[in-house]
Amino acid sequence: MGQADVPHVYFTAEIGVSEEPLREFVRTVAGSTLPDAGVFEDATPGNWAAALRQLAGILPDDRPSVVVLDEVPYLMDDQGAFESVLQRSWDRELSRKPVLLLLIGSDLSMMEALTSYGRPFHQRAAEMAIGPLNPADVATMSGLDAADAIDAALVTGGLPVICARWRNGEDLWSFLARELADPFSPVSASARLSLAAEFPDQAQARAVLAAIGSGERTFTNIARAAGDIAHSTLTRATDVLIEKRMVAAELPISLGPSKERRYRIADPYLRFWFAFLGPHLAEIDRMRSDLTLERIRGGWASWRGRAVEPLVRDSLARLLPAAGLPAAPAVGGYWTRSNDVEIDIVGADREPIAQRLLFLGSIKWLEASPLDQHDLIALHKQRDRLTGEPVPLIGVSRSGVTAAGLDAAFGPADLLEPWRA
Template sequence: MFVGRSAQLARLGGLLRHVRDDGDAKPGKALLIRGRRRVGKSRLVEEFVEHIDVPHLFFAATGRPVRDELRLFAEEVVASDLPGAAVFDGVELASWDAAFRLLASALPDDGSVVVLDEVPYLIAADDGFEGTLQRAFDRELARKRVLLIGIGSDLAMMEALNEYGRPFHQRATEMVVPPLTPAEVAEILDLPAADAFDAQLITGGLPLICNEWPAGMPLMDYLDQALRDPTSALLVSGERSLAAEFPSDAQPRTVLAAIGSGERTFTNIGRAAGNTPQASLNRSLAILLAKRIVAADEPLSTKSGARDKRYRIADPYLRFWLSFLGPHLDEIERGRGDRVHARIRNSWTSWRGRAIEPTIRDALERLVPTVILDEYDAPGVVGGYWTRTNNPEIDIVVGDRTPNTKRIIALGSIKWLENAPFDRHDLGALQAHRTQLPGAAVDAPLIAVARSGCTVVGVTHFTPEELITAY
């Protein structure tokens, strides 16, 4: 079942209409689509091409040598509904330049779609692929009524394709396919707001996992069901993503596992990763940051916090998988998913309390301009604050910019517990933290994000129901 993505489908439809109706001498258009692995990019485009009334070609690269990719490309063209597909029958392609020239001759005059999936594989296998694609687009494809779509999961590489100095610069528009939002998860799974935020921590908003979660089923019941099936999308998506990201380089994956286990500082990550030498650790972290698998956070205040940088897994699903599933796949395969389930149940409250923070900060950053920032001439950025000793550690800091804000606009606390509201004790702790936050005024507004309500006055309280309206 295909879920969500109405905005992205509408945009794809609009681009195709421009291609078919554009009176320009070069009506062809290019679109580069990027997003995290298994977020549903290919499925989105498959859904789009299945419901359009123009011929299309969908080629997914495999990471094989160039000769093999060219053979597979020719086979896909022959199997497609392009009117001139027969010109590829029995042809042995010598280069991508020849493939694209022949492709142009196979395209119709009244509109078509050509999809190149896993573009980073093609670039990695052929150093000249970008230049070849640029020449083919400028000389042949842009003169056809064709929408050329390139898809890739290597976020850094896909962003770079359209940058200044690269062959394809300014030739393509871009689309980012994000994970499903908490609001979309709530709608798909028929869950109340608080439970939808929790489900987001497990699924990461990946459609494949959401599709196998029965609507209305409580979180722990779904986990019990999924952990009984070694082929569940919840289990296999993490391993497949990591295998694709790190097919041969084991060290970044070792560092990733250390961060996934809960380590956040440079020193502790290196120690947990087998006392990795500093140079190797820096290299691995650079790779993980470039791939957007790991995020590096700095404390938000009027004082520089670069020396207190903390690392975390950027993808909620992968964070959950690395914490609870990946290290124990052997147990699940032996039929002892019950042990993994018990481990999750026992650690869930404490793990969730930390894991939910980036999601809540994202929701607040969408909401605070209209809630508490009317008197401030700033869009508002939301982060957190901590010291090396975690005294204090403040969940929410709203400033005018990041990482070194000029002005603290508000600060707050997150209390994501089922049966404990934000109370007088929490308010006292937050007021004390306000005096320890560099740059915070003595009357800086206070925010409370509580799953189970708020019993005190003097704070701006956000409920799960209010947070989910951010999406």
């Protein structure tokens, strides 16, 4: 917008519907590039209807302008008050100007509801689903190196409202200490709002999400952790969660069929929230986030080692062909029911039943422990349990590779590269 020299205002709503978001909106417009923006300093509107009417009054009639309202779900309520005000303002004033009004929100269900049948903004907007920031974007916003940026991506999930609070070059623990000290920070509050909107009356789905977020991955263990719920109830709940793209259900990639389906929370931020924040919100609310932070430190290495796997697989799928490896139509993992065989990376010609395995790999994501010869020996043994063919072996490590004999090795910078292209 600035490069095109288009008058514009970009407002990001904070959490909660109160006078504070309105005051911040007024300050934002007053400091924008819209002509006559100073009117908002001279006359402060007392409500959203007046603010939007005043905004329409300063939009140019003879050239385009852009108005962006980010995190709109934070302004919405159960009664649809803000939606009604926005709809009336659009119909009566804003739509008469050559203005592009962009309504943005990270809560998919609430944004879809905004234009659904029976709601005030129905048939007044075109919808476009935009994914979260990718790991390379997170690196750019945070000013971190590749390894630390991947950590940041796992915590923030690439949500702009959270990433925007990351100070340039700030390490993970400083960021978490500051954000968790604020009970209203998007780090702890975004998931609460999203879950309240997605599942207002579905306690079972929430319980299943919590069970998966605690680390349970199999159907039986999830049912037990969710309160020994019935098979049919769990099936309905997982179907809803998969449909809403909140949970991924995956089968191992192998040369034969398998029923060993595993479940994981698809969004990295929600995965982090359920593991470390959701069960301990009372601590954060009573200003004892120091306890929460210490718990995160204690479980970080183990949690991160599992959480980084989907990101690594996605990155490899984008990166290949490279380092002598072919492009892989399918990149996943392999496991058995007893977990006596568990291979972090499986590249194949298709999934879940492959005709040909293209490569197998191991992920070691620790600060000061490179992928070494012992890890390679273990990978050789795992390969022998899956196939008798000399399938190429690869290693992915946060802190380097010392093993001799791998067909290819990748580090944090390699994983970020395909996201930059």
